[in-house]
Amino acid sequence: MALSQLIRLNMAHIQAKMCSTKSLSSKPTKSSFAKLMKPMKEFKRSRIPKISVVGAGQVGTAISCMLLLRNLTKHLVILDINYELAKAEALDFQQASAFLSDARVVPCGDSANSKNSDVVIITAGARPSGKDRSRLTAMKKTVEILKKAVPKLVELSPKATFIVISNPADVMTYAVQRIAKLPKHRCFTTGCHLDSVRFRNLIANRLRLPPSQVHGYVIGEHGASAVPVWSNVSVAGIRLNDVVKNLACGDDPENWAEINEQVVTGGLAVGKTKGYTNWAVALTCTDIVHAMCGGKGKIASVGTDMQGMHGIKDNVVLSLPSLVTAGGISHVFELPLTDVEQRKLLASADVLLEAQCSLDI
Numbered sequence: 001m002a003l004s005q006l007i008r009l010n011m012a013h014i015q016a017k018m019c020s021t022k023s024l025s026s027k028p029t030k031s032s033f034a035k036l037m038k039p040m041k042e043f044k045r046s047r048i049p050k051i052s053v054v055g056a057g058q059v060g061t062a063i064s065c066m067l068l069l070r071n072l073t074k075h076l077v078i079l080d081i082n083y084e085l086a087k088a089e090a091l092d093f094q095q096a097s098a099f100l101s102d103a104r105v106v107p108c109g110d111s112a113n114s115k116n117s118d119v120v121i122i123t124a125g126a127r128p129s130g131k132d133r134s135r136l137t138a139m140k141k142t143v144e145i146l147k148k149a150v151p152k153l154v155e156l157s158p159k160a161t162f163i164v165i166s167n168p169a170d171v172m173t174y175a176v177q178r179i180a181k182l183p184k185h186r187c188f189t190t191g192c193h194l195d196s197v198r199f200r201n202l203i204a205n206r207l208r209l210p211p212s213q214v215h216g217y218v219i220g221e222h223g224a225s226a227v228p229v230w231s232n233v234s235v236a237g238i239r240l241n242d243v244v245k246n247l248a249c250g251d252d253p254e255n256w257a258e259i260n261e262q263v264v265t266g267g268l269a270v271g272k273t274k275g276y277t278n279w280a281v282a283l284t285c286t287d288i289v290h291a292m293c294g295g296k297g298k299i300a301s302v303g304t305d306m307q308g309m310h311g312i313k314d315n316v317v318l319s320l321p322s323l324v325t326a327g328g329i330s331h332v333f334e335l336p337l338t339d340v341e342q343r344k345l346l347a348s349a350d351v352l353l354e355a356q357c358s359l360d361i
């Protein structure tokens with residue numbers, strides 16, 4: 001048979017396979033090939049992190065994509081109340097599994113497939129909408145979603161670390177901690193880690209330096225009352241505060257203070273055109289998962305119940321620099337703050353406490 005004929009025949013065979021609905025079925029077909037594969041008796045598959053992403057919207061799908069591209073899991077569950085959506089997103093990834101280190105991507109509509117996850121990332125929730133795109137406005141709808149979804153997720157994965165992305169992220173983390181009675185080191189939000197990278201990026205742009213080489217944190221609420229800690233910003237070990245006179249104060253001639261506003265409105269600037277933000281938060285979340293699943297650990301401004309830190313008396317979820325490692329948050333750092341920063345942090349805690357108290361949980 002001529003080679004060209006062979007190729008045509010094979011192509012026809014492949015096309016027929018691709019068009020058949022059977023080939024799209026999620027169940028692998030048993031084949032006589034299996035007889036050639038002899039199992040080793042003592043073999044036990046080593047545990048690879050299983051991650052469930054709850055919510056297959058813009059944020060959940062972007063997070064799934066990053067986790068797969070960074071090879072942080074070989075077993076990803078995409079869970080959405082809209083099962084058809086979860087199924088379509090999972091299939092879309094699964095079809096290119098060969099480019100994703102052969103990862104298994106499984107859809108889920110009722111939590112069952114999320115059983116024994118190591119990490120559960122919660123993105124299900126209402127997006128802020130309207131003119132002000134206030135995170136607090138979306139709060140009530142989201143808390144109702146969490147009240148329904150979280151107990152089952154925790155029952156199925158009692159040892160998992162829960163990362164809450166749904167906004168308002170601090171208050172929703174408090175809600176998840178309360179609903180599921182999860183320990184605070186194993187239930188946290190990426191919170192101000194995103195604000196911190198925006199902060200560093202804005203400073204780096206002014207200094208014309210790579211953003212990764214600027215150090216500094218935003219603490220408090222992931223939202224309007226966030227506190228950029230200018231007193232701690234450094235580049236190459238040099239504190240900006242020691243070099244720039246009146247840094248980010250009202251009478252700062254270089255007007256660094258304008259960055260404060262830009263940090264807080266960073267999401268708005270993107271959301272007003274796209275209607276949502278997803279890439280920056282997905283990269284932020286993936287950075288945290290990498291710290292946990294890569295085993296290296298990382299200090300990042302993430303949010304959990306910070307009672308006792310910086311004189312905070314109540315159980316308030318807010319962000320402070322924390323060591324995130326396998327198993328969650330191992331340490332929280334109390335930064336030396338100026339009086340103004342300390343006052344702003346306590347004011348941010350008050351804003352969050354008020355929002356927490358308004359929850360019906």
Ligand SMILES: NC(=O)c1ccc[n+]([C@@H]2O[C@H](COP(=O)([O-])OP(=O)(O)OC[C@H]3O[C@@H](n4cnc5c(N)ncnc54)[C@H](O)[C@@H]3O)[C@@H](O)[C@H]2O)c1
Nearest residue numbers: 055056057058059080081124125126165166167169276281
């Ligand atoms: N923390 C952050 O830095 C940050 C950044 C961006 C967005 N967000 C927040 O992330 C959340 C998701 O945003 P989005 O743009 O992906 O919204 P989206 O509307 O695109 O997706 C939300 C998804 O959640 C699903 N869902 C609803 N109830 C569910 C349930 N009970 N179980 C499973 N899935 C359920 C919906 O079907 C939908 O697919 C919002 O609250 C948004 O404000 C947080």
